[in-house]
Amino acid sequence: MTLQPNEPLSNLRDEAAAKLKLHFDHDQPLSAAAPGRVNLIGEHIDYCDGFVLPLAIERYIVVAAALNGRNEVRLRSENQPEAVISLEEKMTLSEPKWANYIRGVIHGFQERGHTIPGFDACFVSNVPTGGGLSSSAALECAVATLLEALLDTTLPTKEKALLAQKAEHDFAGVPCGIMDQFASAFGQKDHLVLIDCQNGEPEMVPFNNPELEIIIANTCVSHDLSDGGYAARRKDTEDGLAAVNKQSWRDVTMAEVEAAKEAMGDRVFRRSRHVVSEIERTAVAAECFKTSDYANIGQLMKASHDSLRDDFEVSCPELDLMVSIAEEIGLEGGVLGSRMTGGGFGGSTVTLCRKDKARDIATIMHEKYQEKTSITPEIFSTRPAQGAHQL
């Protein structure tokens, strides 16, 4: 199967409920779902006061839960060790690691004055883990939505997303921006989530042409470089901003970057050129979606990929290959645009395409990629999906 199907949410819900019955003998669970996300454009500029344009994908983590009358939380998830979280002590980092995301979310509710009752919960998921599609944000948002149900309360969506982000910072040690949790929490069917990372406000941008679809192709590689690479890129952008003597990248023009080229040195200059051009591209792409100018979006996606490859240097041969296969298929074959998505050094590409051609495109991407790398990629398609919600 080269284009993997997206299971209906109701199947995941039934599966989670069946697991809760099997492991903990609960009937009538409360359940919640939260999606992964993919970023269409706006890469490596979330920490530069830029814009990002992600969407929630039709891949979810679903949790089914019921109160257990104890002072502890018992958790099960596929391929993960069982976890028990005591509610008698303050939440701290502990084992197993995957439960830290849940400890972090519980902590966020406790900080807001809520008393968490003991409960049992089972998770099922079809969000690929560690594939750059933010299974971690889906996990946090699913738990936050479950706690809303258990506590019979509702947090404003932005507060819920920020609580989830803080869980990731403090309990998983990942200093992520706001994109992942905002996309998972705010996602809406037929909408992209434009996020202004300077003021943290999301805006829903319509993606309502029924003839379009988005293909996500996981290259299934991840190069070790990523940890140090990310920190080094952040440092380069800080140096670039200092060189133009500005407080925010949003106030920097390309002319100012050009003028500071010598002071910056070649590497920081190229990083800076990426930041300023990608901020511009993302703002223009959002306008294009608003005016249904899809041809132009393909050009912007191409320019974004080229800039990430050449100026920001966060692509890798496998991402470049997957993108070039899509580009070769071209408009005639139904591809509007393609680029790497996420932090880079591996992970996934995102391709905007015609829905009626998605299967053919995925088949070609799968076959050519496999032929050249001997790696089997994971490819599926999606439309913008609904964000975290109770089921």
Ligand code: ADP
């Ligand atoms: P990404 O968010 O890109 O998928 P991360 O490394 O940020 O990758 O998050 C992956 C981690 O999130 C996993 O190692 C695991 O701890 C946790 N996780 C994700 N999905 C699940 C799941 N279904 N059940 C339990 N833990 C999960």
Ligand code: MG
């Ligand atoms: Mg993550």
